[in-house]
Amino acid sequence: MLKKLSEEKLNELLECGISEFAEHGDRAKLCDIAKRADMSVGVIYKYYADKDAFFLACVRHSLSALENALNEMTAKADKPINYARTIIKTLQYFSATHPDYARMYYRITESSENAAEFAEEIEGFTSRLYTQFITAAQESGDIRQDIDPGLFAFFFDNLLMMLQFSYCCPYYKERFKMYGGSDILTKDDYVTEQLLKFMESAFTFEHADIRHRNGEK
Amino acid sequence: MLKKLSEEKLNELLECGISEFAEHGDRAKLCDIAKRADMSVGVIYKYYADKDAFFLACVRHSLSALENALNEMTAKADKPINYARTIIKTLQYFSATHPDYARMYYRITESSENAAEFAEEIEGFTSRLYTQFITAAQESGDIRQDIDPGLFAFFFDNLLMMLQFSYCCPYYKERFKMYGGSDILTKDDYVTEQLLKFMESAFTFEHADIRHRNGEK
Amino acid sequence: MLKKLSEEKLNELLECGISEFAEHGDRAKLCDIAKRADMSVGVIYKYYADKDAFFLACVRHSLSALENALNEMTAKADKPINYARTIIKTLQYFSATHPDYARMYYRITESSENAAEFAEEIEGFTSRLYTQFITAAQESGDIRQDIDPGLFAFFFDNLLMMLQFSYCCPYYKERFKMYGGSDILTKDDYVTEQLLKFMESAFTFEHADIRHRNGEK
Amino acid sequence: MLKKLSEEKLNELLECGISEFAEHGDRAKLCDIAKRADMSVGVIYKYYADKDAFFLACVRHSLSALENALNEMTAKADKPINYARTIIKTLQYFSATHPDYARMYYRITESSENAAEFAEEIEGFTSRLYTQFITAAQESGDIRQDIDPGLFAFFFDNLLMMLQFSYCCPYYKERFKMYGGSDILTKDDYVTEQLLKFMESAFTFEHADIRHRNGEK
DNA sequence: AATGAATGAGAATTCATTCAT
DNA sequence: TATGAATGAATTCTCATTCAT
Numbered sequence: 001m002l003k004k005l006s007e008e009k010l011n012e013l014l015e016c017g018i019s020e021f022a023e024h025g026d027r028a029k030l031c032d033i034a035k036r037a038d039m040s041v042g043v044i045y046k047y048y049a050d051k052d053a054f055f056l057a058c059v060r061h062s063l064s065a066l067e068n069a070l071n072e073m074t075a076k077a078d079k080p081i082n083y084a085r086t087i088i089k090t091l092q093y094f095s096a097t098h099p100d101y102a103r104m105y106y107r108i109t110e111s112s113e114n115a116a117e118f119a120e121e122i123e124g125f126t127s128r129l130y131t132q133f134i135t136a137a138q139e140s141g142d143i144r145q146d147i148d149p150g151l152f153a154f155f156f157d158n159l160l161m162m163l164q165f166s167y168c169c170p171y172y173k174e175r176f177k178m179y180g181g182s183d184i185l186t187k188d189d190y191v192t193e194q195l196l197k198f199m200e201s202a203f204t205f206e207h208a209d210i211r212h213r214n215g216e217k
Numbered sequence: 218m219l220k221k222l223s224e225e226k227l228n229e230l231l232e233c234g235i236s237e238f239a240e241h242g243d244r245a246k247l248c249d250i251a252k253r254a255d256m257s258v259g260v261i262y263k264y265y266a267d268k269d270a271f272f273l274a275c276v277r278h279s280l281s282a283l284e285n286a287l288n289e290m291t292a293k294a295d296k297p298i299n300y301a302r303t304i305i306k307t308l309q310y311f312s313a314t315h316p317d318y319a320r321m322y323y324r325i326t327e328s329s330e331n332a333a334e335f336a337e338e339i340e341g342f343t344s345r346l347y348t349q350f351i352t353a354a355q356e357s358g359d360i361r362q363d364i365d366p367g368l369f370a371f372f373f374d375n376l377l378m379m380l381q382f383s384y385c386c387p388y389y390k391e392r393f394k395m396y397g398g399s400d401i402l403t404k405d406d407y408v409t410e411q412l413l414k415f416m417e418s419a420f421t422f423e424h425a426d427i428r429h430r431n432g433e434k
Numbered sequence: 435m436l437k438k439l440s441e442e443k444l445n446e447l448l449e450c451g452i453s454e455f456a457e458h459g460d461r462a463k464l465c466d467i468a469k470r471a472d473m474s475v476g477v478i479y480k481y482y483a484d485k486d487a488f489f490l491a492c493v494r495h496s497l498s499a500l501e502n503a504l505n506e507m508t509a510k511a512d513k514p515i516n517y518a519r520t521i522i523k524t525l526q527y528f529s530a531t532h533p534d535y536a537r538m539y540y541r542i543t544e545s546s547e548n549a550a551e552f553a554e555e556i557e558g559f560t561s562r563l564y565t566q567f568i569t570a571a572q573e574s575g576d577i578r579q580d581i582d583p584g585l586f587a588f589f590f591d592n593l594l595m596m597l598q599f600s601y602c603c604p605y606y607k608e609r610f611k612m613y614g615g616s617d618i619l620t621k622d623d624y625v626t627e628q629l630l631k632f633m634e635s636a637f638t639f640e641h642a643d644i645r646h647r648n649g650e651k
Numbered sequence: 652m653l654k655k656l657s658e659e660k661l662n663e664l665l666e667c668g669i670s671e672f673a674e675h676g677d678r679a680k681l682c683d684i685a686k687r688a689d690m691s692v693g694v695i696y697k698y699y700a701d702k703d704a705f706f707l708a709c710v711r712h713s714l715s716a717l718e719n720a721l722n723e724m725t726a727k728a729d730k731p732i733n734y735a736r737t738i739i740k741t742l743q744y745f746s747a748t749h750p751d752y753a754r755m756y757y758r759i760t761e762s763s764e765n766a767a768e769f770a771e772e773i774e775g776f777t778s779r780l781y782t783q784f785i786t787a788a789q790e791s792g793d794i795r796q797d798i799d800p801g802l803f804a805f806f807f808d809n810l811l812m813m814l815q816f817s818y819c820c821p822y823y824k825e826r827f828k829m830y831g832g833s834d835i836l837t838k839d840d841y842v843t844e845q846l847l848k849f850m851e852s853a854f855t856f857e858h859a860d861i862r863h864r865n866g867e868k
Numbered sequence: 869a870a871t872g873a874a875t876g877a878g879a880a881t882t883c884a885t886t887c888a889t
Numbered sequence: 890t891a892t893g894a895a896t897g898a899a900t901t902c903t904c905a906t907t908c909a910t
Contacts, residue, residue, distance in 0.1 A: 006873075025327055027243075029900065031876095040875045045902065109388040110242055110327060119391035127395050144414075151411040154396035158379035159372060166375075171326040174336035178344050179371035194368040197361075199415075246883065248893085257892045258885080268884065440869095459761055460678075463904065465872085474871045475906080485905065543822040544676055544761060553825035561829050578848075585845040588830035592813035593806060600809075605760040608770035612778050613805035624799075631798050632806040633849075657894080680879065682897095691896045692881080702880065 010047060013037045017058040022103035022168075025110060026055065059108050059122070062101035067125050069094045080137045084156070085196055091160055092188045095167035102168040105161075123157075130157055159195065227264060230254045234275040239320035239385075242327060243272065276325050276339065279318035284342050286311050297354050301373070302413060308377055309405045312384035319385035322378075340374075347374055376412065444481060447471045451492040456537035456602075459544060460489065493542050493556065496535040501559050503528050514571045518590070519630060525594055526622045529601035536602040539595075557591075564591055593629065661698060664688045668709040673754035673819075676761060677706065710759050710773070713752035718776050720745045731788045735807070736847060742811055743839045746818035753819040756812075774808075781808055810846065 016037040020028035030051055034041045048054040073090050095102050108118055130153035137143040143152070166176040167185065176184055184191065233254040237245035247268060251258045265271040290307040312319050325335055347370035354360040360369070383393040384402065393401055401408065450471040454462035464485060468475045482488040507524040529536050542552055564587035571577040577586070600610040601619065610618055618625065667688040671679035681702055685692045699705040724741045746753050759769055781804035788794040794803070817827040818836065827835055835842065 023329060025242075030902085031900080041902080042875055042904085043873080046873070051901070107327075109386065110324075111388070115387035116391045119388055119395060123392045123395055127392075131396070147414050148397075148407075148411050150396045150398065151401075151408065152415060154393070155376060155412060155415040157396070158383075159375055162375035162379060165326075166371075169326065170329040170332035171336055174333045175340045175344075176371065178336060178340055179348070179367045179374070180365075181367065184368075190365075191368065194365050195372060197364050198369060198372040247885085248883075251893090259887090259890090259892050262885070263891075459676075464906085465904075468872090476869090476871050476908090479906070480869075541761075543816075543820065544758075546674060546821040549821035550825045553822055553829060557826045557829055561826075565830070581848050582831070582841075582845050584830045584832065585835075585842065586849060588827070589810060589846060589849040591830070592810055592817075596809035596813060599760075603760065604766035605762070605770055608767045609774045609778075610805070612770060612774055613782070613801045613808070614799075615801065618802075625802065628799050628802040629806060631795075632803060678879095681881085682879075693883085693896055694894080696881065697894070 006047075009037075009039065009043070011061075013039060013043065013047075014058055014061040017054060018062050018104050019100045021055060021058055021107055022100035025107050026051075030054070059104060059118075062098070062104040063122060063125075065098060065101055066094060066105070070126070070129065080134075080142050081196060081200070083133065083137075084199060085192060087160065088163065088192045088195060089188075091164050092167065092192065095164050099168040102164045106165055106169050126157060127153060156199070159199070163191075163195070223264075226254070226256065226260070228278075230256060230261065230264075231275050231278040234271060235279050235321050236317045238272060238275055238324050239317035242324050243268075247271070275321060276335070279315070279321045280339055280342070282315060282318055283311060283322070287343070287346065297351075297359050298413060298417065300350060300354075301416060302409060304377065305380070305409050305412060306405075308381050309384065309409070312381050316385040319381045323382055323386050343374055344370060373416070376416070380408075380412070440481075443471070443473065443477070445495075447473060447477065447481075448492050448495040451488060452496050452538050453534045455489060455492055455541050456534035459541050460485075464488070492538065493552070496532070496538045497556055497559070499532060499535055500528060500539070504560070504563065514568075514576050515630060515634065517567060517571075518633060519626060521594065522597065522626045522629060523622075525598055526601065526626065529598050533602045536598040540599055540603050560591055561587060590633070593633070597625075597629070657698075660688075660690065660694070662712075664690060664694065664698075665709055665712040668705060669713050669751045669755050672706060672709055672758055673751035676758050677702075681705070710755060710769075713749070713755040714773060714776075716749060716752055717745060717756070721777070721780065731785075731793050732847060732851065734784065734788075735850060736843060738811065739814065739843045739846060740839075742815055743818065743843065746815050750819040753815045757816055757820050777808060778804060807850070810850065814842075814846070 013033070017028075017033050020033045020036065030044055031041050034044060044054055048057060069090055070087070073086050105122075108122060111118070131149055134143060134149040134152050134156070138145055138147075138149060162172070165172040167173070173185065180187075180191070230250070234245075234250050237250045237253065247261055248258050251261060261271055265274060286307055287304065290303045322339075325339060328335070348366055351360060351366040351369050351373075355362055355364075355366060379389070382389040384390070390402065397404075397408070447467070451462070451467050454467045454470065464478055465475050468478060478488055482491060503524055504521065507520045539556075542556060545552070561584075565584055568577060568583040568586050568590075572579055572581075572583060596606070599606040601607070607619065614621075614625070664684070668679075668684050671684045671687065681695055682692050685695060695705055699708060720741055721738070724737050756773075759773060762769070782801055785794060785800040785803050785807075789796055789798075789800060813823070816823040818824070824836065831838075831842070
């Protein structure tokens with residue numbers, strides 16, 4: 001039963017860790033995290049070998065939340081453009097409700113040390129998710145055949161990652177405002193549709209007569 | 218005349234600072250930087266108030282190099298697709314020759330503290346460059362009218378930033394390989410053309426009749 | 435009746451304490467001791483005020499074992515040389531069967547704090563045992579009269595203490611091998627006879643006519 | 652020239668380290684050592700990798716002082732009994748003038764970790780010194796032939812080590828008083844002669860007629 | 869009575885910054 | 890002006906001790 005309590009407390013601890021790591025990167029202080037969670041530093045070391053191990057646990061905790069969010073909505077995938085819209089909106093919602101989780105995601109990538117291990121663990125899910133989807137969409141004729149599905153997924157994910165950072169990380173938020181105007185962070189739907197347009201035919205003006213009716217109307 | 222000497226030395230110091238900050242983020246140690254530049258920590262404090270000020274100087278130094286590289290190339294901009302290709306290739310070349318500069322770029326964005334100040338200083342150049350170009354291209358009818366030029370520039374820059382990170386930062390390099398295969402870092406032209414295709418018509422299969430004039434006019 | 439159970443458990447606890455203190459000195463951790471004894475730290479505090487008190491209890495436990503071993507053997511004391519041989523062999527056997535007890539003995543002497551209290555409690559038994567025996571041997575004419583019996587006992591005990599350390603403590607074991615060869619730890623009888631010879635007439639070469647009745651009478 | 656200063660300061664630091672390690676074993680705190688030396692903790696880390704490295708440096712410093720003391724007087728070795736007397740007196744003097752150095756010696760032996768390395772480094776000098784001397788004394792007929800010179804040296808050194816501890820370490824001082832009386836620490840010459848007698852013919856009463864005139868009269 | 873999770877003071881170590889030379 | 894040794898505040902991690910269950 002003490003176990004039970006720990007379970008809850010542990011989650012709270014991870015949440016606090018995520019907040020602090022999101023805010024300060026690995027300059028986050030364990031004693032601050034503990035204080036924030038209204039516990040003592042000792043508990044952290046009861047459950048995790050050291051600061052790195054605890055950081056990794058925070059990373060995993062935040063990732064699984066993101067994966068859950070993405071998993072929920074991928075069921076209702078249909079047309080690529082709608083699939084993309086759903087993902088964008090999911091990430092917007094996720095960024096709004098869990099800003100620290102997304103910032104955490106950014107913090108991971110700072111470390112040079114375990115780059116390869118981390119990358120596989122962290123990107124594995126989405127890279128497979130996107131690549132599979134795109135391959136399927138190519139097979140069903142919904143996406144042009146002459147693009148490398150892996151790289152297509154890569155560019156797609158790049159746009160989504162940057163979008164998340166732009167909603168959550170201080171620096172990227174400022175940058176977002178520079179490009180989109182100071183109120184851009186409140187115009188989610190507008191951003192979504194613009195991004196879809198961009199992905200649809202960024203540099204192909206001469207085909208602007210194309211009418212995909214991307215959701216609006 | 219001592220100024221002259223310092224000028225050179227200072228440049229060397231900044232280069233070393235960039236390398237160390239690129240490698241270790243703000244865990245980079247001033248004494249290591251000084252040692253690498255074959256100077257004493259004292260000089261750093263002679264010219265800069267503190268570590269933050271020195272970091273900012275390193276940022277500026279690496280930025281101006283990037284801006285110079287971009288300025289040179291973008292003069293000869295013609296069709297948007299060629300303009301994009303030129304920028305991509307410039308960044309690829311820049312990433313290959315100055316990997317630390319791009320990593321440095323990434324390091325800047327870690328700090329929450331001076332996000333706003335940094336963003337204006339750092340992104341100002343490219344955001345204006347891209348937005349102006351896109352606006353001009355829209356006016357001359359080369360890019361569809363129904364996209365917000367600011368956001369268009371934003372997405373465009375997002376793709377380019379991620380591309381740079383993917384060529385320079387350990388974590389992103391690994392991620393790049395996961396999407397593109399273990400030899401993707403050596404296939405610059407392939408990546409360029411794929412990215413152009415993506416930007417051209419990512420989700421627009423049904424219009425595959427579009428001529429993919431990828432540069433060869 | 436719970437007392438009964440505790441009695442057994444307590445002994446086990448002390449044994450584990452002795453092992454850990456022998457191994458780690460006062461860096462031994464109470465939680466490790468408890469774990470080793472398959473109990474909780476709580477019990478230690480149920481029976482002992484603090485770590486020091488528990489350490490003292492471990493000391494007493496190991497001492498009484500040594501005293502019992504010595505008591506058994508020394509009853510049958512006859513000629514001094516045989517008495518000495520008996521003690522040496524007893525300590526060799528004790529060191530082999532209870533290495534931790536002897537190492538524990540060594541650990542006690544590290545602390546400056548309670549030196550005086552400890553010394554009386556710990557050395558009282560043997561110092562009296564040896565001094566009495568030597569005095570008696572002097573009275574019965576078996577040992578030269580012109581030696582201070584206390585100091586004689588002191589030197590004698592010094593040799594025995596060092597012998598024990600040399601069989602049990604890592605550093606002293608290595609040192610033993612340096613002097614006696616790498617297999618010295620397996621040559622108990624040889625060591626015994628050499629030590630007896632040493633004590634018998636260390637610097638008395640010119641009287642080598644002395645009968646070296648080394649026990650076999 | 653700053654080097655020169657450091658040299659001195661470094662010695663002072665080592666002296667302070669020796670005092671603190673002698674007093675508290677490895678519970679000695681680096682910050683206390685630094686404070687005692689009127690320096691900052693930082694200096695210790697400038698010169699030594701970590702606490703262990705600094706401890707080892709203290710050990711070496713104290714050992715070389717002991718070796719110097721022993722070296723000085725071993726030149727004038729003649730008869731074994733005088734040689735032994737000289738060594739005993741040297742150690743008594745050394746213990747009186749450098750009590751911390753001798754306690755330091757004791758501290759070394761606490762560690763299980765690097766027992767073998769330490770033993771060779773630390774005991775090498777004296778073990779070779781004593782064994783060589785004894786072998787030589789056997790060859791010249793001054794010491795009985797039927798004793799293993801290595802073990803003889805071992806027992807001899809054991810007595811000397813214990814004597815040193817007995818003059819310097821709190822616990823052993825108390826023990827010494829128990830055996831020799833409360834004023835034994837002030838009766839150096841008496842102890843010397845008693846120890847010589849002990850070594851001369853401990854259990855050889857029947858040859859008490861031997862007259863070596865050990866210094867007195 | 870027994871448990872063992874939680875506490876938090878304490879100790880090692882790092883590194884930006886200063887300042888005597 | 891340049892140096893780099895020295896400083897010491899700040900941070901990680903440990904473990905004796907407590908106390909709710």
